[in-house]
Amino acid sequence: MNDMLDVVLTSRVRLARNLQDLPFPGNMAQAEIAELVQRVNKAINTNNSFLLLCMQELPEAERHLLVERHLVSPDLAGCAKGAALINKDESISILIGEEDHLRIQCLLPGLQLEQADSLCASIDDMLCKKMQFAFESELGYLTACPTNLGTGMRASVMLHLPALSLAGQTEGLLAAISKLGYAVRGLYGEGSGTHGHIFQVSNQMTLGVLEEDIISNLNTIALRIIERERSIRSSLYKTNKLEIEDIVYRSKGVLQYARKLNAKEAMQHISNLKLGAGLGLTSGLDTQKLLNRLLTDVQCASIRKRSGLELSEAQCDEARANIVREALKGTI
């Protein structure tokens, strides 16, 4: 399976849903939300295929980890009232009691928007057999914030665009995308900076559009960006072979040898190595898959979780370098 892993890190679809018989979570008491959590859990988790995680019962480190892995939103992790239902392979997470009663989310590696959409739809179908969602024929699904009204759908792709960045073409491209009604953000959503040339593109409009059009339009846009990124990669490599090889191989050297690495630096070098892998400069069958996973594994909460210890920042930097060296051993 190769779903454009050289350019697309992940595809994500989420649906906002609210129950007809309850006020929005902002107006619900803690006990009411706890009741909602149980209701949803009972509806969907009949054969224990989901893990129920109540935010207030989780240590801060665990909540950070869920945010880092894009399994829950910073808002849900921060408010401590809600909960999340997460399936075993972490492709599906259902956020309960965030801004809306439910956020059904599906996250898959590479460009798999349609598959993510289907997964979300199947959960949505299961749930709406057990509970009545707030829906009006004129507006569609009702949501706490009007920006989600209608389909309640937000679809996004996480793109790795080193060549467009190096060529100074991201700004122009991303401005054009904005005009088409798609938002561009950094790795961790709104307000987060871009590290390692990673950009998230998502739909803005939810009202007056069909779910399948949101998905297929974003898919088309993603394919065009992939094409452009790949084409600039190869032309950059043709015209600046030495420069590109120097960047890629130096990053390889640093990742293979550094004894401490901060998160930003690690991401930058992994990004460069991904560029190299895309250009065929590194061997190893599953390099892109490995590097994509590594981009998550080098985040702080993942490192702390893996170590099982309360690590200081300096200790985290050391552990990060060890994780990277271990992961790359013999593979590139």
Place this chain on the structure above:
Amino acid sequence: MNDMLDVVLTSRVRLARNLQDLPFPGNMAQAEIAELVQRVNKAINTNNSFLLLCMQELPEAERHLLVERHLVSPDLAGCAKGAALINKDESISILIGEEDHLRIQCLLPGLQLEQADSLCASIDDMLCKKMQFAFESELGYLTACPTNLGTGMRASVMLHLPALSLAGQTEGLLAAISKLGYAVRGLYGEGSGTHGHIFQVSNQMTLGVLEEDIISNLNTIALRIIERERSIRSSLYKTNKLEIEDIVYRSKGVLQYARKLNAKEAMQHISNLKLGAGLGLTSGLDTQKLLNRLLTDVQCASIRKRSGLELSEAQCDEARANIVREALKGTI
């Protein structure tokens, strides 16, 4: 043979000599200097063990190379009037027609001041059998510049002091050395900056001291600096193990992988690797010897000479990276 190669790059001794029957070179015509060159060549080069290089016949690149390898002074290479006699292993060079009629110079790897002194003395002995040097019993050897009067001897050691530098202790130490009448300079003599933590220490006084005292005092000073540098290296490593290993291994990564390297950067990384080799962090039998040679091989003129081409600066950076990668292949 290990002559403190971890700290001492080279030992050098040079003797300034002038012939009694000639004015100093500053007052000599080109033809007179040419005559002097032939006279010296005839005296010392009976069995063709020396290569005679007349500066005005050498392309600029060749003259640069000689300066880079410390075989001739920038002054001799620049004025184009004089010549140099250089033996096969490049341990001895006799500069003719620089500031003084003769500069007998011996350059050896590691701490070998006494051996360098003996070599110089043997050349001096051979020459003074064939020609009369300007000498006064009160003053000793007469020289063009009074700073060389007396013994005409300048002895120096090139020291690699990364730990003293990292610990911020070079300034204090070098100020103390100055008080003892020894000068401290960068890699290429007066006015040259220090790159890669390399410092040259040489005697200032030539008058009213014995040759053997100049040598043995400098040797004592060098031994004390070596002891101090080594002790700080191991204590630095004990207290900052991760920091030091990170510096050393990152440099290893850069040197093994970079596709272009400027001279300053190359020297810095080689310097770090030398520190690592001194701490036992790299394997390979002759690492220090190899790295010391590499410090010379990465200089511009050496690279151009090796390529046999007129390289631009960018091409030089590429060639330098290739040379370094090749040299380090399988050895560290």
